[in-house]
Amino acid sequence: RIHADVNMVDNDILDTEAFKKWRPEFNDAEFILEDLPDDKAGGKYVCGWEVEKMSKSKHNVVNPDELIEKYGADTFRLYEMFLGPLENHKPWDTKGIEGVYRFIKKLWRLFYDENANYIITDEKVDAKELKILHQTINKIEQDITRFSFNTAVSQFMICVNELTDLKCHKKEILENLLVLLSSYAPHISEELWEKLGNKDSVTYATFPEFKEEYVKENTCEYPVSFNGKMRFKLELPIDMPKDEVEKIALGHEKAQKWIEGKQIRKVIVVPKKIINVVVS
The missing domain is CATH 1.10.730.10 (Isoleucyl-tRNA Synthetase; Domain 1)
Incomplete structure:
Protein backbone atom coordinates (compact mmCIF):
# COMPACT_ATOMS: atom_id res chain seq x y z
CA ARG A 1 0.00 0.00 0.00
CA ILE A 2 1.37 3.41 -1.01
CA HIS A 3 0.30 6.67 0.59
CA ALA A 4 -0.46 9.52 -1.81
CA ASP A 5 -0.25 13.16 -0.81
CA VAL A 6 -3.79 14.17 0.08
CA ASN A 7 -3.32 17.41 -1.85
CA MET A 8 -3.06 15.37 -5.07
CA VAL A 9 -6.41 13.70 -4.50
CA ASP A 10 -9.65 15.35 -5.50
CA ASN A 11 -12.83 13.53 -4.49
CA ASP A 12 -10.93 10.19 -4.35
CA ILE A 13 -9.40 10.77 -7.83
CA LEU A 14 -5.60 10.80 -7.92
CA ASP A 15 -3.75 13.25 -10.15
CA THR A 16 -1.39 10.61 -11.55
CA GLU A 17 0.88 13.10 -13.32
CA ALA A 18 1.39 15.08 -10.13
CA PHE A 19 2.02 11.81 -8.28
CA LYS A 20 4.73 10.80 -10.77
CA LYS A 21 6.48 14.15 -10.39
CA TRP A 22 6.32 13.78 -6.63
CA ARG A 23 7.51 10.16 -6.69
CA PRO A 24 9.83 9.81 -9.75
CA GLU A 25 10.37 6.12 -9.02
CA PHE A 26 6.80 5.56 -10.27
CA ASN A 27 7.35 7.29 -13.63
CA ASP A 28 7.09 4.00 -15.49
CA ALA A 29 4.35 2.57 -13.28
CA GLU A 30 1.11 1.44 -14.89
CA PHE A 31 -1.98 2.79 -13.17
CA ILE A 32 -5.15 0.73 -13.39
CA LEU A 33 -7.77 3.27 -14.40
CA GLU A 34 -11.52 3.06 -13.94
CA ASP A 35 -14.16 4.37 -16.31
CA LEU A 36 -16.41 6.73 -14.38
CA PRO A 37 -19.79 8.20 -15.38
CA ASP A 38 -19.46 11.32 -17.56
CA ASP A 39 -15.70 10.73 -17.87
CA LYS A 40 -14.47 11.58 -21.36
CA ALA A 41 -10.76 11.54 -20.54
CA GLY A 42 -10.35 7.76 -20.68
CA GLY A 43 -10.49 6.69 -17.06
CA LYS A 44 -9.31 7.82 -13.64
CA TYR A 45 -7.31 6.29 -10.84
CA VAL A 46 -9.60 5.98 -7.82
CA CYS A 47 -7.80 5.94 -4.49
CA GLY A 48 -8.78 3.90 -1.51
CA TRP A 49 -8.92 5.72 1.80
CA GLU A 50 -9.05 5.19 5.52
CA VAL A 51 -9.55 7.37 8.57
CA GLU A 52 -6.22 7.97 10.29
CA LYS A 53 -4.43 10.74 12.13
CA MET A 54 -2.71 13.42 10.11
CA SER A 55 0.96 12.58 9.80
CA LYS A 56 3.82 13.81 7.63
CA SER A 57 4.92 10.22 7.05
CA LYS A 58 1.49 9.42 5.60
CA HIS A 59 1.41 12.60 3.52
CA ASN A 60 -2.08 13.52 4.70
CA VAL A 61 -1.34 16.84 6.40
CA VAL A 62 -3.48 19.79 5.30
CA ASN A 63 -2.21 23.30 5.98
CA PRO A 64 -5.15 25.26 7.43
CA ASP A 65 -3.52 28.58 6.49
CA GLU A 66 -4.09 27.83 2.80
CA LEU A 67 -7.78 27.08 3.35
CA ILE A 68 -8.24 30.15 5.54
CA GLU A 69 -6.63 32.34 2.90
CA LYS A 70 -8.97 30.96 0.25
CA TYR A 71 -12.24 30.65 2.18
CA GLY A 72 -11.82 32.65 5.39
CA ALA A 73 -11.49 31.62 9.03
CA ASP A 74 -15.25 31.41 9.63
CA THR A 75 -15.71 28.96 6.78
CA PHE A 76 -12.86 26.82 8.09
CA ARG A 77 -14.28 26.83 11.64
CA LEU A 78 -17.76 25.90 10.47
CA TYR A 79 -16.46 23.20 8.16
CA GLU A 80 -14.50 21.51 10.94
CA MET A 81 -17.61 21.51 13.13
CA PHE A 82 -19.80 20.33 10.25
CA LEU A 83 -17.66 17.24 9.58
CA GLY A 84 -19.41 15.20 12.27
CA PRO A 85 -19.71 14.51 16.00
CA LEU A 86 -16.75 15.63 18.09
CA GLU A 87 -16.08 12.17 19.49
CA ASN A 88 -15.86 10.51 16.05
CA HIS A 89 -12.96 10.26 13.64
CA LYS A 90 -13.82 11.98 10.36
CA PRO A 91 -12.29 11.69 6.88
CA TRP A 92 -10.91 14.99 5.63
CA ASP A 93 -12.32 16.02 2.28
CA THR A 94 -12.03 19.65 1.29
CA LYS A 95 -14.79 19.19 -1.30
CA GLY A 96 -17.28 19.73 1.50
CA TYR A 214 -43.99 30.88 17.97
CA VAL A 215 -43.32 27.31 16.83
CA LYS A 216 -46.74 25.85 17.53
CA GLU A 217 -48.57 24.73 14.42
CA ASN A 218 -51.70 26.85 13.93
CA THR A 219 -52.32 25.85 10.33
CA CYS A 220 -51.89 22.77 8.21
CA GLU A 221 -51.47 22.28 4.48
CA TYR A 222 -54.09 20.16 2.75
CA PRO A 223 -53.29 18.62 -0.63
CA VAL A 224 -56.52 18.86 -2.64
CA SER A 225 -57.04 15.94 -5.03
CA PHE A 226 -59.64 15.23 -7.69
CA ASN A 227 -60.21 11.54 -8.39
CA GLY A 228 -57.00 10.80 -6.52
CA LYS A 229 -54.76 13.26 -8.37
CA MET A 230 -53.40 16.18 -6.38
CA ARG A 231 -54.13 19.49 -8.11
CA PHE A 232 -53.32 22.18 -5.55
CA LYS A 233 -52.74 22.79 -1.86
CA LEU A 234 -54.63 24.79 0.75
CA GLU A 235 -53.31 26.15 4.03
CA LEU A 236 -56.12 26.19 6.57
CA PRO A 237 -56.48 26.58 10.36
CA ILE A 238 -55.55 23.35 12.07
CA ASP A 239 -58.81 23.20 14.07
CA MET A 240 -61.18 24.05 11.22
CA PRO A 241 -64.27 21.75 11.13
CA LYS A 242 -64.54 19.25 8.26
CA ASP A 243 -67.60 20.89 6.72
CA GLU A 244 -65.79 24.24 6.59
CA VAL A 245 -62.73 22.61 5.02
CA GLU A 246 -64.94 21.01 2.37
CA LYS A 247 -66.76 24.28 1.66
CA ILE A 248 -63.53 26.26 1.20
CA ALA A 249 -61.95 23.56 -0.98
CA LEU A 250 -64.93 23.35 -3.34
CA GLY A 251 -65.26 27.12 -3.48
CA HIS A 252 -61.61 27.73 -4.29
CA GLU A 253 -60.96 29.22 -7.73
CA LYS A 254 -58.48 26.47 -8.60
CA ALA A 255 -61.14 23.83 -7.91
CA GLN A 256 -63.51 25.18 -10.53
CA LYS A 257 -61.40 23.82 -13.38
CA TRP A 258 -61.86 20.28 -12.09
CA ILE A 259 -65.53 20.38 -11.08
CA GLU A 260 -67.03 22.56 -13.80
CA GLY A 261 -69.58 20.57 -15.80
CA LYS A 262 -69.08 17.50 -13.61
CA GLN A 263 -71.04 15.87 -10.84
CA ILE A 264 -69.49 15.75 -7.39
CA ARG A 265 -69.99 12.20 -6.14
CA LYS A 266 -68.16 12.41 -2.85
CA VAL A 267 -65.85 14.65 -0.85
CA ILE A 268 -63.40 12.95 1.51
CA VAL A 269 -61.80 15.11 4.18
CA VAL A 270 -59.20 13.56 6.46
CA PRO A 271 -58.52 16.24 9.11
CA LYS A 272 -54.99 17.69 8.95
CA LYS A 273 -54.10 15.38 6.05
CA ILE A 274 -55.96 15.37 2.72
CA ILE A 275 -59.00 16.46 0.75
CA ASN A 276 -60.15 14.22 -2.11
CA VAL A 277 -63.03 15.11 -4.40
CA VAL A 278 -64.61 12.33 -6.45
CA VAL A 279 -66.22 13.63 -9.64
CA SER A 280 -67.69 12.06 -12.76
Whole structure:
Protein backbone atom coordinates (compact mmCIF):
# COMPACT_ATOMS: atom_id res chain seq x y z
CA ARG A 1 0.00 0.00 0.00
CA ILE A 2 1.37 3.41 -1.01
CA HIS A 3 0.30 6.67 0.59
CA ALA A 4 -0.46 9.52 -1.81
CA ASP A 5 -0.25 13.16 -0.81
CA VAL A 6 -3.79 14.17 0.08
CA ASN A 7 -3.32 17.41 -1.85
CA MET A 8 -3.06 15.37 -5.07
CA VAL A 9 -6.41 13.70 -4.50
CA ASP A 10 -9.65 15.35 -5.50
CA ASN A 11 -12.83 13.53 -4.49
CA ASP A 12 -10.93 10.19 -4.35
CA ILE A 13 -9.40 10.77 -7.83
CA LEU A 14 -5.60 10.80 -7.92
CA ASP A 15 -3.75 13.25 -10.15
CA THR A 16 -1.39 10.61 -11.55
CA GLU A 17 0.88 13.10 -13.32
CA ALA A 18 1.39 15.08 -10.13
CA PHE A 19 2.02 11.81 -8.28
CA LYS A 20 4.73 10.80 -10.77
CA LYS A 21 6.48 14.15 -10.39
CA TRP A 22 6.32 13.78 -6.63
CA ARG A 23 7.51 10.16 -6.69
CA PRO A 24 9.83 9.81 -9.75
CA GLU A 25 10.37 6.12 -9.02
CA PHE A 26 6.80 5.56 -10.27
CA ASN A 27 7.35 7.29 -13.63
CA ASP A 28 7.09 4.00 -15.49
CA ALA A 29 4.35 2.57 -13.28
CA GLU A 30 1.11 1.44 -14.89
CA PHE A 31 -1.98 2.79 -13.17
CA ILE A 32 -5.15 0.73 -13.39
CA LEU A 33 -7.77 3.27 -14.40
CA GLU A 34 -11.52 3.06 -13.94
CA ASP A 35 -14.16 4.37 -16.31
CA LEU A 36 -16.41 6.73 -14.38
CA PRO A 37 -19.79 8.20 -15.38
CA ASP A 38 -19.46 11.32 -17.56
CA ASP A 39 -15.70 10.73 -17.87
CA LYS A 40 -14.47 11.58 -21.36
CA ALA A 41 -10.76 11.54 -20.54
CA GLY A 42 -10.35 7.76 -20.68
CA GLY A 43 -10.49 6.69 -17.06
CA LYS A 44 -9.31 7.82 -13.64
CA TYR A 45 -7.31 6.29 -10.84
CA VAL A 46 -9.60 5.98 -7.82
CA CYS A 47 -7.80 5.94 -4.49
CA GLY A 48 -8.78 3.90 -1.51
CA TRP A 49 -8.92 5.72 1.80
CA GLU A 50 -9.05 5.19 5.52
CA VAL A 51 -9.55 7.37 8.57
CA GLU A 52 -6.22 7.97 10.29
CA LYS A 53 -4.43 10.74 12.13
CA MET A 54 -2.71 13.42 10.11
CA SER A 55 0.96 12.58 9.80
CA LYS A 56 3.82 13.81 7.63
CA SER A 57 4.92 10.22 7.05
CA LYS A 58 1.49 9.42 5.60
CA HIS A 59 1.41 12.60 3.52
CA ASN A 60 -2.08 13.52 4.70
CA VAL A 61 -1.34 16.84 6.40
CA VAL A 62 -3.48 19.79 5.30
CA ASN A 63 -2.21 23.30 5.98
CA PRO A 64 -5.15 25.26 7.43
CA ASP A 65 -3.52 28.58 6.49
CA GLU A 66 -4.09 27.83 2.80
CA LEU A 67 -7.78 27.08 3.35
CA ILE A 68 -8.24 30.15 5.54
CA GLU A 69 -6.63 32.34 2.90
CA LYS A 70 -8.97 30.96 0.25
CA TYR A 71 -12.24 30.65 2.18
CA GLY A 72 -11.82 32.65 5.39
CA ALA A 73 -11.49 31.62 9.03
CA ASP A 74 -15.25 31.41 9.63
CA THR A 75 -15.71 28.96 6.78
CA PHE A 76 -12.86 26.82 8.09
CA ARG A 77 -14.28 26.83 11.64
CA LEU A 78 -17.76 25.90 10.47
CA TYR A 79 -16.46 23.20 8.16
CA GLU A 80 -14.50 21.51 10.94
CA MET A 81 -17.61 21.51 13.13
CA PHE A 82 -19.80 20.33 10.25
CA LEU A 83 -17.66 17.24 9.58
CA GLY A 84 -19.41 15.20 12.27
CA PRO A 85 -19.71 14.51 16.00
CA LEU A 86 -16.75 15.63 18.09
CA GLU A 87 -16.08 12.17 19.49
CA ASN A 88 -15.86 10.51 16.05
CA HIS A 89 -12.96 10.26 13.64
CA LYS A 90 -13.82 11.98 10.36
CA PRO A 91 -12.29 11.69 6.88
CA TRP A 92 -10.91 14.99 5.63
CA ASP A 93 -12.32 16.02 2.28
CA THR A 94 -12.03 19.65 1.29
CA LYS A 95 -14.79 19.19 -1.30
CA GLY A 96 -17.28 19.73 1.50
CA ILE A 97 -15.86 23.13 2.40
CA GLU A 98 -17.42 24.63 -0.73
CA GLY A 99 -20.90 24.02 0.68
CA VAL A 100 -20.04 25.82 3.91
CA TYR A 101 -18.54 28.69 1.92
CA ARG A 102 -21.79 29.01 -0.05
CA PHE A 103 -23.66 29.20 3.26
CA ILE A 104 -21.49 32.13 4.38
CA LYS A 105 -22.15 33.94 1.11
CA LYS A 106 -25.88 33.26 1.35
CA LEU A 107 -25.90 34.70 4.87
CA TRP A 108 -24.18 37.83 3.56
CA ARG A 109 -26.85 38.21 0.86
CA LEU A 110 -29.50 38.54 3.56
CA PHE A 111 -27.81 41.85 4.40
CA TYR A 112 -26.49 42.98 1.01
CA ASP A 113 -27.80 42.42 -2.50
CA GLU A 114 -25.71 41.42 -5.52
CA ASN A 115 -24.81 45.08 -6.08
CA ALA A 116 -23.51 45.45 -2.51
CA ASN A 117 -26.51 47.57 -1.47
CA TYR A 118 -27.46 47.34 2.21
CA ILE A 119 -30.99 45.92 2.27
CA ILE A 120 -31.87 45.56 5.97
CA THR A 121 -35.31 46.88 6.93
CA ASP A 122 -37.18 47.64 10.15
CA GLU A 123 -40.37 46.01 8.88
CA LYS A 124 -42.57 44.12 11.30
CA VAL A 125 -41.79 40.40 11.40
CA ASP A 126 -44.43 37.84 10.51
CA ALA A 127 -45.36 34.46 11.98
CA LYS A 128 -43.35 32.40 9.48
CA GLU A 129 -40.16 34.34 10.17
CA LEU A 130 -40.64 34.07 13.93
CA LYS A 131 -41.23 30.35 13.61
CA ILE A 132 -37.98 29.84 11.69
CA LEU A 133 -36.03 31.95 14.18
CA HIS A 134 -37.39 30.24 17.29
CA GLN A 135 -36.95 26.77 15.82
CA THR A 136 -33.32 27.72 15.34
CA ILE A 137 -32.97 29.17 18.85
CA ASN A 138 -34.36 25.96 20.33
CA LYS A 139 -32.14 23.70 18.21
CA ILE A 140 -28.95 25.66 18.86
CA GLU A 141 -29.62 25.69 22.62
CA GLN A 142 -30.03 21.92 22.62
CA ASP A 143 -27.01 21.29 20.40
CA ILE A 144 -24.73 23.48 22.51
CA THR A 145 -25.55 21.51 25.65
CA ARG A 146 -24.86 18.25 23.78
CA PHE A 147 -21.71 19.59 22.06
CA SER A 148 -23.43 18.60 18.83
CA PHE A 149 -21.88 21.32 16.70
CA ASN A 150 -22.35 19.56 13.36
CA THR A 151 -26.14 19.53 13.72
CA ALA A 152 -26.07 23.14 14.90
CA VAL A 153 -24.28 24.18 11.70
CA SER A 154 -26.85 22.20 9.73
CA GLN A 155 -29.65 24.12 11.46
CA PHE A 156 -28.00 27.44 10.62
CA MET A 157 -27.98 26.39 6.97
CA ILE A 158 -31.66 25.44 7.10
CA CYS A 159 -32.51 28.74 8.77
CA VAL A 160 -30.64 30.87 6.22
CA ASN A 161 -32.15 28.92 3.32
CA GLU A 162 -35.68 29.43 4.65
CA LEU A 163 -35.14 33.12 5.37
CA THR A 164 -33.74 33.51 1.86
CA ASP A 165 -36.85 31.86 0.41
CA LEU A 166 -39.00 34.31 2.39
CA LYS A 167 -36.82 37.22 1.21
CA CYS A 168 -36.42 38.19 4.86
CA HIS A 169 -34.10 41.16 5.38
CA LYS A 170 -35.62 42.28 8.67
CA LYS A 171 -33.37 43.56 11.41
CA GLU A 172 -35.30 41.95 14.28
CA ILE A 173 -34.84 38.46 12.83
CA LEU A 174 -31.29 38.78 11.54
CA GLU A 175 -29.98 40.48 14.67
CA ASN A 176 -31.00 37.48 16.77
CA LEU A 177 -29.58 35.10 14.18
CA LEU A 178 -26.18 36.80 14.42
CA VAL A 179 -26.13 36.36 18.20
CA LEU A 180 -26.77 32.63 17.74
CA LEU A 181 -24.13 32.35 15.03
CA SER A 182 -21.45 34.44 16.74
CA SER A 183 -19.91 31.52 18.63
CA TYR A 184 -19.60 29.53 15.41
CA ALA A 185 -18.64 32.20 12.88
CA PRO A 186 -17.42 35.14 14.99
CA HIS A 187 -15.80 37.26 12.30
CA ILE A 188 -18.71 37.67 9.89
CA SER A 189 -21.14 37.87 12.82
CA GLU A 190 -19.19 40.73 14.37
CA GLU A 191 -18.96 42.61 11.08
CA LEU A 192 -22.66 42.30 10.27
CA TRP A 193 -23.59 43.08 13.88
CA GLU A 194 -21.75 46.38 13.57
CA LYS A 195 -23.45 47.08 10.22
CA LEU A 196 -26.79 46.77 12.01
CA GLY A 197 -25.80 49.80 14.07
CA ASN A 198 -24.71 48.11 17.29
CA LYS A 199 -21.89 49.78 19.21
CA ASP A 200 -20.90 46.97 21.56
CA SER A 201 -19.52 43.64 20.40
CA VAL A 202 -21.96 40.84 19.59
CA THR A 203 -20.23 38.82 22.32
CA TYR A 204 -21.96 41.04 24.90
CA ALA A 205 -25.41 40.52 23.41
CA THR A 206 -28.01 38.53 25.34
CA PHE A 207 -28.68 35.07 23.96
CA PRO A 208 -32.16 35.00 22.37
CA GLU A 209 -34.93 33.44 24.44
CA PHE A 210 -36.87 30.56 22.93
CA LYS A 211 -40.65 31.08 22.96
CA GLU A 212 -42.66 27.97 22.28
CA GLU A 213 -45.77 29.82 21.15
CA TYR A 214 -43.99 30.88 17.97
CA VAL A 215 -43.32 27.31 16.83
CA LYS A 216 -46.74 25.85 17.53
CA GLU A 217 -48.57 24.73 14.42
CA ASN A 218 -51.70 26.85 13.93
CA THR A 219 -52.32 25.85 10.33
CA CYS A 220 -51.89 22.77 8.21
CA GLU A 221 -51.47 22.28 4.48
CA TYR A 222 -54.09 20.16 2.75
CA PRO A 223 -53.29 18.62 -0.63
CA VAL A 224 -56.52 18.86 -2.64
CA SER A 225 -57.04 15.94 -5.03
CA PHE A 226 -59.64 15.23 -7.69
CA ASN A 227 -60.21 11.54 -8.39
CA GLY A 228 -57.00 10.80 -6.52
CA LYS A 229 -54.76 13.26 -8.37
CA MET A 230 -53.40 16.18 -6.38
CA ARG A 231 -54.13 19.49 -8.11
CA PHE A 232 -53.32 22.18 -5.55
CA LYS A 233 -52.74 22.79 -1.86
CA LEU A 234 -54.63 24.79 0.75
CA GLU A 235 -53.31 26.15 4.03
CA LEU A 236 -56.12 26.19 6.57
CA PRO A 237 -56.48 26.58 10.36
CA ILE A 238 -55.55 23.35 12.07
CA ASP A 239 -58.81 23.20 14.07
CA MET A 240 -61.18 24.05 11.22
CA PRO A 241 -64.27 21.75 11.13
CA LYS A 242 -64.54 19.25 8.26
CA ASP A 243 -67.60 20.89 6.72
CA GLU A 244 -65.79 24.24 6.59
CA VAL A 245 -62.73 22.61 5.02
CA GLU A 246 -64.94 21.01 2.37
CA LYS A 247 -66.76 24.28 1.66
CA ILE A 248 -63.53 26.26 1.20
CA ALA A 249 -61.95 23.56 -0.98
CA LEU A 250 -64.93 23.35 -3.34
CA GLY A 251 -65.26 27.12 -3.48
CA HIS A 252 -61.61 27.73 -4.29
CA GLU A 253 -60.96 29.22 -7.73
CA LYS A 254 -58.48 26.47 -8.60
CA ALA A 255 -61.14 23.83 -7.91
CA GLN A 256 -63.51 25.18 -10.53
CA LYS A 257 -61.40 23.82 -13.38
CA TRP A 258 -61.86 20.28 -12.09
CA ILE A 259 -65.53 20.38 -11.08
CA GLU A 260 -67.03 22.56 -13.80
CA GLY A 261 -69.58 20.57 -15.80
CA LYS A 262 -69.08 17.50 -13.61
CA GLN A 263 -71.04 15.87 -10.84
CA ILE A 264 -69.49 15.75 -7.39
CA ARG A 265 -69.99 12.20 -6.14
CA LYS A 266 -68.16 12.41 -2.85
CA VAL A 267 -65.85 14.65 -0.85
CA ILE A 268 -63.40 12.95 1.51
CA VAL A 269 -61.80 15.11 4.18
CA VAL A 270 -59.20 13.56 6.46
CA PRO A 271 -58.52 16.24 9.11
CA LYS A 272 -54.99 17.69 8.95
CA LYS A 273 -54.10 15.38 6.05
CA ILE A 274 -55.96 15.37 2.72
CA ILE A 275 -59.00 16.46 0.75
CA ASN A 276 -60.15 14.22 -2.11
CA VAL A 277 -63.03 15.11 -4.40
CA VAL A 278 -64.61 12.33 -6.45
CA VAL A 279 -66.22 13.63 -9.64
CA SER A 280 -67.69 12.06 -12.76
